[in-house]
Amino acid sequence: MASAARQFLRTATRTGTRNAFAVAPRVAFRQGGRRAYSSEPTKSSNSTWLWVAGIAAIGGGAGYLYTQQSGGVPKVFKATQKDYQAVYNEIASRLEEKDDYDDGSFGPVLVRLAWHASGTYDKETGTGGSNGATMRFAPESDHGANAGLKNARDFLEPVKQKFPWITYSDLWILGGVCAIQEMLGPKIPYRPGRSDKDVSGCTPDGRLPDASQAQDHLRAIFGRMGFNDQEIVALSGAHALGRCHTDRSGYSGPWTFSPTVLTNDYYRLLLDEKWQWKKWDGPKQYEDKTTKSLMMLPTDYALIQDKQFRPWVEKYAKDNDLFFEDFKNVVLRLFELGVPFAEGTENQRWVFKSSNDE
Numbered sequence: 001m002a003s004a005a006r007q008f009l010r011t012a013t014r015t016g017t018r019n020a021f022a023v024a025p026r027v028a029f030r031q032g033g034r035r036a037y038s039s040e041p042t043k044s045s046n047s048t049w050l051w052v053a054g055i056a057a058i059g060g061g062a063g064y065l066y067t068q069q070s071g072g073v074p075k076v077f078k079a080t081q082k083d084y085q086a087v088y089n090e091i092a093s094r095l096e097e098k099d100d101y102d103d104g105s106f107g108p109v110l111v112r113l114a115w116h117a118s119g120t121y122d123k124e125t126g127t128g129g130s131n132g133a134t135m136r137f138a139p140e141s142d143h144g145a146n147a148g149l150k151n152a153r154d155f156l157e158p159v160k161q162k163f164p165w166i167t168y169s170d171l172w173i174l175g176g177v178c179a180i181q182e183m184l185g186p187k188i189p190y191r192p193g194r195s196d197k198d199v200s201g202c203t204p205d206g207r208l209p210d211a212s213q214a215q216d217h218l219r220a221i222f223g224r225m226g227f228n229d230q231e232i233v234a235l236s237g238a239h240a241l242g243r244c245h246t247d248r249s250g251y252s253g254p255w256t257f258s259p260t261v262l263t264n265d266y267y268r269l270l271l272d273e274k275w276q277w278k279k280w281d282g283p284k285q286y287e288d289k290t291t292k293s294l295m296m297l298p299t300d301y302a303l304i305q306d307k308q309f310r311p312w313v314e315k316y317a318k319d320n321d322l323f324f325e326d327f328k329n330v331v332l333r334l335f336e337l338g339v340p341f342a343e344g345t346e347n348q349r350w351v352f353k354s355s356n357d358e
């Protein structure tokens with residue numbers, strides 16, 4: 001099913017089926033009901049749940065200890081892989097159910113939330129990163145780069161209500177992992193262990209990339225997180241997913257014809273299509289000359305203009321398996337930036353079962 005769906009979409013893109021992205025959500029997610037939730041501000045802090053311990057090797061398996069204050073008597077709950085898989089399954093079924101958003105899925109905006117939670121990391125000071133979930137608070141929630149991510153936080157809030165023992169920071173990253181896997185991307189191994197910080201942990205504005213810039217800026221921003229050229233190109237492949245919104249970033253449109261399925265089409269389209277400046281009142285962005293329905297940001301286009309980046313674009317355009325392998329490795333690192341995991345847990349990552357597994 002997974003490969004059939006991908007094959008269909010790849011064929012649709014190659015043969016120029018222009019309504020392919022209208023079809024994509026039907027392939028990745030089935031029809032479902034609708035409910036409305038709101039999470040802001042963080043009224044559902046884990047006031048009754050106190051995170052008390054890091055990873056504990058108990059009975060041969062990794063677990064997390066939480067206490068619930070119930071009538072003054074603390075009860076200990078040890079979350080295991082099975083418990084995190086249950087959270088994964090809940091996110092996956094909500095993705096399938098709530099298919100009336102954007103191109104038919106909350107998946108892309110969940111990936112963006114996990115990335116923006118992580119991408120504030122600064123290796124020099126050790127600040128920022130996916131530990132903390134400080135985007136729950138202003139000023140970080142109001143940073144221009146985070147416009148629209150309330151949709152993702154609200155989407156995950158009922159999951160937090162159902163599984164109050166999970167921290168927001170572990171949940172947001174699990175949301176990204178789940179979305180990538182459910183959109184037919186590679187399995188992303190996962191480690192829990194993030195704890196939530198208060199408003200004082202908010203990072204300063206300006207740590208996330210500015211799409212109007214070029215290669216020097218990309219190297220400065222991603223270098224600050226500890227990533228090299230190859231990793232910058234591999235991470236950018238996430239733009240196969242989702243779209244730009246004029247009321248968020250100011251930019252407009254999707255990068256590929258199948259924005260709810262992860263493929264290497266971003267690289268193929270970058271190389272194969274002719275790109276021209278879009279004539280409009282909005283910020284400078286590229287559009288494809290053939291259909292004028294796809295877009296590239298100046299930072300995306302920089303990947304084929306730069307001599308060191310371009311060979312990686314060419315490699316990933318030719319080889320989807322290589323892209324998936326490199327994407328898995330770099331996203332795993334991105335999602336763990338700034339997290340003080342307990343020693344000895346490097347080899348204790350979990351791989352969750354996807355709903356599309358055989």
Ligand code: HEM
Pocket residue numbers: 108109111112115148209210211212218235236238239241242243244245246248249250251297299331
């Ligand atoms: C290379 C530097 C990057 C820049 C300048 C950039 C910029 C942007 C912009 C301007 C948008 C549109 C936001 C909107 O209007 O809703 C966007 C969307 C998105 N970005 Fe990036 N991004 C970068 C890297 C990444 C990385 C590393 C990832 C993940 C690994 C990522 C994942 C996404 C996703 C999935 C969306 C679609 C969100 C949606 O559909 O709501 N981006 N990005």
